[in-house]
Amino acid sequence: MKTIDQIAERYVKLSLKIGQHCENYVDAYYGPQDWQPAAKPTRLSQLKNEALMLLAGARNVCTQDCDEKHHRMTFLLAHIKASVTYINQLQGNHLDFHSECKALYDVQPPKFDESHFDAVLATLHDLVPGEGDLNQRLDAYRQEFKVSTDKLDAVFGAAIDEARKRTLAFIDIPEDENFNVELVDNQVWSAYNWYKGDSYSLIQLNTDHPIFIDRVIDLAAHEGYPGHHVFNALIEKHLVNGKGWMEYAVYNLFSPLSLLAEGSANYGIEVAFPWHERMQFESEVLFPLAGIPAHKAELYYRIQSVLHQLSYVDNMVAQRYLDGEVDTKQAVALLMKYALSTEQRSHQRLRFIEQNRAYVITYNYGQDLVKEFLASKVDNTNQAQLWRGFSDLLSRPRTGSMMQAA
Ligand SMILES: [Zn+2]
Numbered sequence: 062m063k064t065i066d067q068i069a070e071r072y073v074k075l076s077l078k079i080g081q082h083c084e085n086y087v088d089a090y091y092g093p094q095d096w097q098p099a100a101k102p103t104r105l106s107q108l109k110n111e112a113l114m115l116l117a118g119a120r121n122v123c124t125q126d127c128d129e130k131h132h133r134m135t136f137l138l139a140h141i142k143a144s145v146t147y148i149n150q151l152q153g154n155h156l157d158f159h160s161e162c163k164a165l166y167d168v169q170p171p172k173f174d175e176s177h178f179d180a181v182l183a184t185l186h187d188l189v190p191g192e193g194d195l196n197q198r199l200d201a202y203r204q205e206f207k208v209s210t211d212k213l214d215a216v217f218g219a220a221i222d223e224a225r226k227r228t229l230a231f232i233d234i235p236e237d238e239n240f241n242v243e244l245v246d247n248q249v250w251s252a253y254n255w256y257k258g259d260s261y262s263l264i265q266l267n268t269d270h271p272i273f274i275d276r277v278i279d280l281a282a283h284e285g286y287p288g289h290h291v292f293n294a295l296i297e298k299h300l301v302n303g304k305g306w307m308e309y310a311v312y313n314l315f316s317p318l319s320l321l322a323e324g325s326a327n328y329g330i331e332v333a334f335p336w337h338e339r340m341q342f343e344s345e346v347l348f349p350l351a352g353i354p355a356h357k358a359e360l361y362y363r364i365q366s367v368l369h370q371l372s373y374v375d376n377m378v379a380q381r382y383l384d385g386e387v388d389t390k391q392a393v394a395l396l397m398k399y400a401l402s403t404e405q406r407s408h409q410r411l412r413f414i415e416q417n418r419a420y421v422i423t424y425n426y427g428q429d430l431v432k433e434f435l436a437s438k439v440d441n442t443n444q445a446q447l448w449r450g451f452s453d454l455l456s457r458p459r460t461g462s463m464m465q466a467a
Contacts, residue, residue, distance in 0.1 A: 065134055068119045069308040070096070072141055075111055076311045078103045079144060082151050085314055085416070089293060091258025092301075092310030105152050112145045132457070136317075137308050139167045139460045143316045150315075158380035161419040167317040168461030170426035172380075173373045178399045181370045185401070188364050196401050199364075206361055207271040208351045210244075216274075216350045217242065217266070220281035223342060227333045228286035231448035232455075234294045235260045240285060244268050249413040252280045254289035256312070258297065262290040270406060274351055275365050278343070282333050288326030292455045299456045309458075317460035319420065324427020325455060328435075332451050335444075372425040374400040379414045379421045427461075434464040 074096055080087035081102035103111075119138050124131040146156070146164040156164055163169055182195060191198040208216050221242070238260035248267045255263040264284045266272070272280075282288055293312070300309040312318060334342065340362060344355040374396065382392040389411065396407035414421060431454070435441055439450035459467070 065122055065124075065130065065137070066305070066307070068115065068122060068141075069137060069306060071111075071115050071118075072137060072144070072308050073311045074098065075108070075115060075141075075144060076313050078108055078111075079147060079151070079313070082108075086147070087311060088314045089256040089258070089312040090310060091256075091297065092307055105148060109145070109148045109152070112141065112148055116141050116145060132459075132463075133306060135463060136458060136460055139317045139462070140308065140313070143167075144313070147313075147315050155383075158383050158419055161383075162422055165315050165317070165419060166320045166423060166461060167463075168320060168422070168426060168430065168465070170376060170422045171373075173377060175377075175399065178371060178374055178377075181367060182399070182401075184367050185364070188360075188367060196397055196403070199401050200403055202364075203273055205357070206274045206353060208274055208277060210268060212351050213244070213266070213268075213272060216277050216347055217281060219346055219350055220277045221285050223346070224278065224281040224286040224333050228291060231445065232287060232291060232295070232452045234291055235298055238290070238294050240264050240290055242266065249409060249416055251276065252284050254284040254293075256289065256293035260294045260297065262293065264290070270409070274343070274347060274353060275362070277347060277351075278334055278339065279330055282330040283326040287329040287333055287451065287455075289322060291329075292322055292325060295452070295455045296458070300458075314417075315420065318458065320423045320427040320461050321431065321454070321458050321464075322427075323423035324429075324431040325451070327424055327428035328431045329451065331432075332447055368401065371400055375410070375414070375421040376425065378411075379419065382411070382414060383418055430461060430464050434459075434467060437467065 073090075073092055076087060077090065077096065078098045080090075081098060082105065116138075119134070119141050122134055124134045143165045146161070150156075155161070159169065159172075185199070186195055189195065189198050190202055240262040242264045243266070245265045245267055246269050248265075248269065251267050251270070251272075253265045253267075255265070257263060262285070266280065284290065296309050300306045312322075340358060343362070344358040348355040348358055377399070378387075378392050378395045381387045381395070382389075387395065392411055392414075393404065393407045396402050396410055397404060400407070400410070402410060432441075435447065435450045435454065439446040441447045441450075
């Protein structure tokens with residue numbers, strides 16, 4: 062019988078081999094260098110056999126004697142299953158959207174259609190200044206809230222310092238943790254955290270499209286503190302270095318871990334910056350630094366909070382587009398009408414959907430699930446308790462169904 066450590070090592074090696082077939086697959090790896098595969102990629106059919114054998118071996122590991130072992134194995138098993146699904150996908154066998162959500166991210170997100178979003182659009186009609194087409198009105202209204210590229214360093218720097226300060230007051234991460242920020246272009250995402258190990262992240266911001274002021278705290282918290290940078294640093298500290306659980310030294314993008322990573326990074330924005338504190342920091346610090354009149358913050362953020370209710374539009378469009386129910390033109394029209402994104406932005410979003418498929422659910426449903434899970438565990442109106450619950454979840458990760466079962 063194999064031990065969990067042996068299964069974990071095989072999982073890491075399998076993941077790295079899958080990564081040779083798709084450059085986005087392995088998002089981070091900081092385990093032993095001699096676990097890297099030979100230069101010549103293994104054939105997909107052979108990889109599939111390896112993955113199925115690993116799955117059978119993993120199912121044979123007995124964990125009934127210990128809760129911690131059981132938790133670890135449940136999480137690992139969901140990841141091995143996701144690897145099998147992803148190899149199938151690389152072989153051209155795609156599941157329908159909702160089956161893919163379950164197979165790769167271990168959840169079944171709720172389904173919303175136009176009638177749900179129409180109600181949100183009606184609220185926005187009343188809230189956004191101006192007349193006529195809502196998408197154009199919103200676009201015109203937002204122009205004033207762009208952060209110009211020459212101010213981006215200062216504005217983003219202030220936001221990340223504040224997010225870091227707020228996070229480190231409650232979460233204990235290694236003292237030598239650090240990050241660099243780089244401006245890049247020509248990407249399907251708006252920002253990315255590349256975790257390099259040893260508590261270090263490279264955070265990239267994409268300047269293809271303007272960055273609006275609301276994105277500044279979102280990105281600082283999501284990519285940095287208490288988002289991806291902190292999550293990865295906690296995993297490395299507690300699980301990889303502390304317990305020697307090597308399956309955590311690799312982070313596969315298309316796996317259940319992403320639901321928690323994106324979900325907690327999004328929910329972490331609100332944990333670090335509750336509404337009133339955020340409003341104060343925006344109007345006293347960020348708006349002045351960006352040269353935007355501070356008295357305009359209140360309405361802008363009221364509109365943003367309603368816009369947030371449109372985040373599930375991505376799932377609706379991705380499902381219809383990937384399941385072949387709508388074509389490119391119809392998908393862009395749906396994004397423009399219901400996500401209220403410009404035509405150019407909608408095309409970029411569709412490229413993101415093509416590249417990442419059901420991954421879109423990790424942001425919205427991931428966020429809601431993390432929020433619900435924590436509300437069931439701690440008093441989320443008590444800041445210290447909420448931070449403790451948040452930090453515990455990041456240090457002892459759960460998949461979607463593990464959060465739902467708790
Ligand atoms: Zn993210």
